[in-house]
Each structure stands twice: as structure tokens, then as C-alpha cells.
Amino acid sequence: MLVHGDALLLVVAALLLDAVIGDPDWLWRRAPHPVVWIGNGIGRLERRLNPESWSRRQRKLAGVITVIVLVSFAMLVGGVLADLLNDNWIGFAIEALIASTLIAQRSLYQHVARVRRAFTEGGLPAARQAVAMIVGRDPERLDEAGVARAAIESTAENFSDGIVAPVFWLALLGLPGLIAYKAINTADSMIGHRSTLYIDFGWAAARLDDLVNLIPARLSGLLVAIVAPIVRGSIVASLRIMMRDASRHRSPNAGWPESAMAGALGIAIAGPRVYAEGAVNDPYLNAEGRAAALDDIGRALRVFVTACVLQAAIYAALALLL
Template sequence: MEEHALILLLALLLDATFGEPALLYARVPHPAVLLGRLVGALDRGLNREGMAAPARRAAGVASVALLVLATALPAAVLSALLSALPAGWVVEAALASTLVAQRSLYEHVAAVADALERGGLAAGRRAVSMIVGRDPESLDEAGVARAAIESCAENFSDGVVAPVFWFALLGLPGLVTYKAINTADSMIGHRTPRHEAFGWAAARLDDVVNLVPARLSGLLVALASPLAGGARPGAALDAMRRDARHHRSPNAGWPEAAMAAALGLALAGPRRYAGRTVEDRWMNAAGRRDAGAADIRRALAVLVTACLLQGTAVVTLAAL
């Protein structure tokens, strides 16, 4: 694990410094794009029209098993080959950095604050539609800001903490396999006629692999809160214990409840997706609901501080 931590530390530094270089990914596909193509191919090949629900579910289980094998085994072979090279660990760190989203998460959320400040509600709606799936036209300015903050909290878990956790535990195969599962959930883990049965296995497995990272994310947000000018850690921890279980996701409620209490806001609550209202409970219901661009900036300060705390933990692990 200590060796993994050294590689991971460099990966985090590379991601924080360079993010996702646009010039590079204009010429070669991003690894996440390749994972998406693999999930799409499995969906097209195994999720046939006219299949009964039990057959679709069985095909979905098979697709997830194939996805795990098709990502874990090549990643394990590549990691073994790189470990035999003098500077192979640097290459492995560079590869790992492409699947951690510290900088890109910050930039996407900051873009919503920029849009609200410079272009008003219409610009804010356009910007937030790039990072959330809800109906942007149904959002007022407070709704846009809350959506951006919720995305910041949830994606801190999925895009930052979980990849770091699985790399620290299992190295490159753990990281790549986690990202494949998470990509599958985002593409086929929906309750639609085509994917409700077929995507069941992907959604449930994604829940499992995010159980620990989601709770670690909430803890990091709680610890980061006072350092970023937010509430005391106890308030965030209390909100997680009280509210996280009421979220429609078994995992997203932990970082969202912590972020809500850290900022003194109420997050989640009723939201509209594809013309349908989802009646979710509020996270930190006693908090303010009139969020704005300034609150997004505060959430970003919590995000940066939480990333620094996570990096400190990785340094500590590497020094053991």
C-alpha cells in the first residue's frame, strides 16, 4: 500500500497541476471515453429489444462481469509491466491522474459561479446543465447554485475520494475497475424501460464500491469546513448522521449533508428530472435555501481544503 501511496501522491499532484489538457484529449481519447465506449458496446450487444425483464437483468449481470474482467486484467498486466521499468511508476502515476477529477471538478463548478456572476440566471442555467441532469429551466438562481454545490459534494466522492481510495487499496487495477463500474452506473444504471433491469447490477455494484468512499468524503468535508470558513465539524457530522439515510442514494447523502451543514444551506429536496418531480428530503433542512454564486465559491473553498486534507493523508500513508 505504501508503494501505491507514492504513485498516488504524484498522480494527485499531476491532476491538480494539469487537470485534463485539452490539446492532448483533442488528439487521443480520454480513458473515461474509452470506458464509456466499452460500456456502450456491452449495452448494444447484450441489451436486446424485446427481452423479458429477468433475461435483461441476467444480461446486465453478465455485462458487469465482462466489464470488470475487461478492465481489471489489462490494468493488472500493465501495472506489472510498469513496475519492472526504472521509471514505470511515473508513467503509472500519469495514467492514474487521468482518472482523478480534482481540477476538472473545481473548474466545472466554478464555471457555474462565473456564469451567474457575469451572465445572470440564463447563463447559470446553461453552465449547470453541463454538470447535473435536472431540468435547468425549472431552476431559479438559488436552484442553480444549490445544484452546483450538490454536484460539487457528490462528485468529490465519486470523482476524487473513491478513485484515490481504490488506488490506495488495489493499485491501478482497483482504480480502473472502479471507474469502469462508475461509468457503467452513469450510463445504464437508470430506471428507464431499457435500463431498469439491464442496469440493475451496475447500479447496485456502484453502490457497494462507493459505500466507504462516500462516508470518507463526508468526513473530509466536515474536517475541511472550519478551515474553509464554514461551520464546525460537529455540525457536519450531525447532519450526516441525521440526514444522509434520507437521500434517494445510499451514498450521495453523506457528502451532500456534510456540505449543506458546512455552508449553513439546505440541499437536495424536491427536484425535476426530465419533466418529473422527485420528492427528496432536504439535507440540513434548517439551513438557508436562497443560495447564490458566493455560496458556490464557499463550497469550492471546502472542496480545495478537503482535497488538501486527503493529500495529507496520502503523504502520511506514503511515509509509513
């Protein structure tokens, strides 16, 4: 399926619904979120196809089969829903509402803003608890700069894989593409680890996640750089740092939006950090930048919101032209 006006209108409608409604707690306390359904399916496949008694080669093959089954089923569900809902404006509205549940603009903003508010209301201990909800590193090892840096990195990375990437695949392949993307991304977060249990079984999920985020990650960095002036940053400096430092990140994709954000804010992010499984001694992105501070979380959120608005405006313009 090629990008066309109807798909782009669906993108714009889903973005607007997500911005206004987000993920209401009252709803998801009563019904499982679609990502929960996806996660439950992955869990069932993992329990059946990743026994410790199997060889590494068997586990890797089982992981490939798991990803094929997962993506095929996601595409099938998305295709059935799209066919059922494409006849009238009510169906279009329902399809847009379904799509909006798989985009994370409002929820990401709320989670990161909660870290900033916790700093103000409860100091560093409260901020550590809040940031632990969005990053995997050990919060007790974080000082004020570390908490701010973690929140900003999460904002940049999740702008890519929680917003730009799902929207990209929605525009390109419609609802089947969006659901398949979320299935791949969820699989990567659940089994795409380097632990003994998942290094082989999760190999296919991790590699496919890298592939489907390849273009969106670079688009994310570009959007962040373009809106840098909203925080008195430089577009040129942000682009320069992104092009220079993105490859220094351990992920082939996360470095693009993160280094662009570092350049836009004039701060150093990434670098050495401690996770539950151990320490990571990564280089800094924009190493010449200053240390992150509490105020930089608010600045990162302004960049994030403006980049989201720019993305929606681009898709709206394309919808009018195509």
C-alpha cells in the same frame, strides 16, 4: 493486493499530477479519454445484450454478465499496465500519469467555478447553461438559489465518486482497482437508470456502484466535515447533520458528502427538483439551513479544495509510515 507504501506514493503522485495538469483539452481533442474507451465498451455490450425482445429476467442476467466482463477486462488491463510499468521511476511516472486521468480534482473545480463565473458575467441565463453541463435537472426550472444548490450538490457528490472513491481503490488495489472502479462508475452512469430500457439490464451495475462507493462516500463526508472551519463552519454541526440526514437521500451514498457539505455551509440542499424524466420530491438535507446563494458556490469550492489537500496529506503521511 494490500495497501503498501508504493501504492500510496502512486496515489500522492497521481493526485499532484491531476491538481497541476488536470484534463488538458488539447490532449483529449486529439486522443480519446480513457473513460470514453470504457463508455464505448459498455455501449457495445449494451447493444448486443439488451434487446427489447428479451424478458426482464434475461435482461437482468445479461446485465450481470456485462458487469462481470467489464470489471474483469478492466482489472486485466490495469494489471498488464502495472506489470509493464513497475520496474523503474519512468514507469512509475507513466503509471501515475495514467492514474491522474481517472481522478477529477481539477476538472470538477473548473466546471463548478464556471457556474460561479457565469453568474457574475452573464446572470441567471448564463448560469443555467453552465450548470446544465454538470447536473441532469432541467436548468430552465432553476432560479438563482436552485442553480447554486445544484452546483454545490454536484461538488459534494462528485468529490466522493470522482476523487475520493477512485483514489481509495487505487490505494487498495493499485491501477487495476482504479480502472475497475471507473468502469463500474461509468456503467452506472450509462445504464444504471430506472427507465424501462435499463431498470433490469442496469440493475447489476447500479448495485455494484452502490457497493464500491459505500466506504468512500462516508470518508468523503468525514473529510468535508473536518475542513468546515475553512468557511467558518462547525465540524460538530457538519458531522451531526451528516449522521442525521444522509439516509434521507435517495442514494445510499450521495447523502453523506452532500449532507456534510450542507452542514458545513449552513444551507439546505437536495429537496424537490425537476429532471428531464420528471419531478423528484425529495426531502431537504439540513432543512433548517438557509437557501443557497451565489457566494455559497465559492464557499463550497473552498471546502472542496481544502478537503482535497487534506486527503493528499493523509495519503502522504501513510506513505511515509508504511
